[in-house]
Amino acid sequence: MKRLNFWIALFLAVVSGFALQGAFPATNFWPLAFVGVFLLLWSLLGRSFWTAFIVGSSAGAAFWLSLINWLTLYLGPVPWLALGILQALFFGLGASLISIVINRGPTRWTNKWGRIGLVSIVIASLWTLRESITSVWPYGGFSWGRLAQSQSESPISHVVTWVGTAGLSFCVAVTAALVFQVLRERHRPLLVYPILAFVVLIAIPGFTIDISGTTNVLAVQGNSKAGLFDHGAPGSILQDHVSGTLPxxxxxxxxxxxPENASDVDPLESELAALTLTTVSKKLGAPIVTGTITTNADDxxxxxxxVWTDRVVAQYDKIHPVPFAEYMPNRELWRTFQPELVDLVTRDYSFGTRSNVVDINGVLAGIALCFDITDDQQAYQLIDGGAQLILAQTNNADFGKTSENLQQLAIARLRAIETGRSVVNISTVGTSEIISPTGETISSIPAYQPGEMLSAVPLSSTITPAMAFGRTIEWTIGAVGVVGLSLILIRRKP
Structure with a gap:
């Protein structure tokens, strides 16, 4: 494989970005993740740091702007462009560092196995490190678009129980990098090794999850008008879910x-909403877990x-509100650029401090509100708190009939496998599913129709290796990338 003309490399990078996006829902063709990584590496061959940054940023723009185009539905192009371009720049910086490894790594490790194996490992480690950093920074990060999340229905999804989300991203990247390096070295017979590596990933059994029992869960999707610009009568969303529950x-x-926001009137403030929840709970003979907006004594x-019976018996407040949606960081600064968009966020949600694990009828349930399900740290907290299942309550109404809800559902599925916990992914508008600890769908409700799921949901207290080692896995992978890059940059003494 030879260095490509810059314009051809730029075109190939854009193709790689679209290929990566095609691995995610709604296309959901997981092999494209490997193709996308391979094409990007090829486009970086022979590139300088800054031309690699341009090429990589172009790939990142194609990937991110197509992946999150659901942001434009109600909010228009500005938030979409801002988030997409920011992520594309991070993508480009990661590509620049990877280009150093591609172009200088073979001169640092000169034997065949170093040029193929070590170079591939460092490439994949840097890719994973970039994902890890942007998942937590800035403003808490954006844990979306990680390679692992494209593999929730692939034959290697079970590997996440061993190595976590970061580790699965590494496995995808290193497999593609091995193929690239073998073809680059013109050792085509050695293609057997990346193929064998992929076969091993498929053959590795998922970590055994011991099921300790079941709990009967009724999850209700009201198909409510619950979007930012929907202006239904107060209590209408609550009534939609009452109507689906009482039968x-x-x-x-x-x-x-x-779901999230299912009680559009705070029952802690409204006697009528409180009475409604109490009545429904008594008729069902079970506590109700509902999303709502609350206000404390400090406003x-x-x-x-x-969690409601005849009163609130447990409460979780979202630990990580979404920046620029649920709160506006540096409001005055950003308001100078787009005052009309900033002013759409009329109130800033505070950061919750309560545990995200609650006791419901003797079952320890982990609560994940909307994008909580993407947050690795909160997953570790759920398991550390003893959660036996995860209730992922969400409101996707602001994204209409786009692929956002399917992308979030894929993340929920991967989280179920990673944690070894059933996930009840329940949305105001769908798509809603109950997912087993091994990733199978137990029950589902299609998007944009009212429906209910009544299922015996498996419970587990098994601690998967991914949860036991937690961030140690991703920071070890990142350290390998940093050390490998440093060894390449350090000049050898003559």
């Missing part, structure tokens, strides 16, 4: 789970999940 009175139910607002 199940008399069934054997341990908990009722409604702080929270995106909350309440």
């Amino acid at each position: 199940y009175a008399g069934e054997d139910i341990d908990m009722v789970v409604w 702080e607002n929270f995106n909350s999940s309440l």
Whole structure:
């Protein structure tokens, strides 16, 4: 494989970005993740740091702007461009560092196995490090678009139980890098090694999850008008979920789970909403877990999940509100650029401090509100808190009939496998699913129709290696990338 003309490399990089996006829902053709990484590496061959940055940023723009185009539905192009371009620049910086490894690594490790194996490992480690950093920074990061998340339905998805999300991203990147390096070295017979590596990934059994019992969950999707620009009568979203719940009175139910914002009137403030929840809970003979917006004595607002019987018996306040959506960081600064968009965020949600694990009828349930499900740290907290299942309550109404809800569902599926916990992914508008600890769909409701899921949901207290080692895995991978890059940059003494 030879160095490409700059314009051809730029074109190939854009193709690689679109290929990466095609690995995610709604296209959901997972092999394209490997193709996208391979094409990007080829476009970086022979590039200088800054031309690699241009090429890589172009790939990142193609990937990110197509992946998150759902942001434009109601908010227009500005937030979409801002987030997409920021992520593309991070992508470009990562590509520049990878280009150093591609172009100088073979002169640092001169034997065949070094040129192929070590170079591939460092490339994949730097890719994973870039994902890890942008998942937590800036403003708490954006844990979306990671290679691992494209593999939630692939034959290697179970590997995430061993190595976590970062480790699965590394496995995808290193496999593609090995193919690239073998073809670059013109040792085509050695293609057997990356192929064998992929076969091994498929053959490795998932970590054994011990099921300790089940709990009967009724999850209700109200198909409500719950978007930012929907202006229904107060209590209408609550009534949608009451209407879907009451027909199940008399069934054997341990908990009722409604989505984020399902109670559009705070029952801690409204006697009518409180009475409604109490009445439904008594008729069902089970506590209701519902999302709502609460306000404390200091007038702080929270995106909350309440467990309700005849009163609130447990509460989780969202630990990581979404910047630029649920709160506006540096409001005055950003308002100088786009005052009309900044002013759409009329109230800033505060950062919750309560545990994200609650006791529901003797079952320890982990609560994940909307984008919480993408946050690795909160997953570790759920498992550390003893969660036996995860209730992922979300409101996707602002994104209409785009692929956003399917992308979030894929993340929820991967999280179920990674943690070894069933996930009840329940949305106001869908797509809603109950997912087993091994990633299978137990029950589902299509998007944009009302529906209910009543299922015996498996419980588990098994600690997967991914959860046991937590961030140690991703920072070890990142350290390998930093050390490898440093060894390449350090000149050898003559």
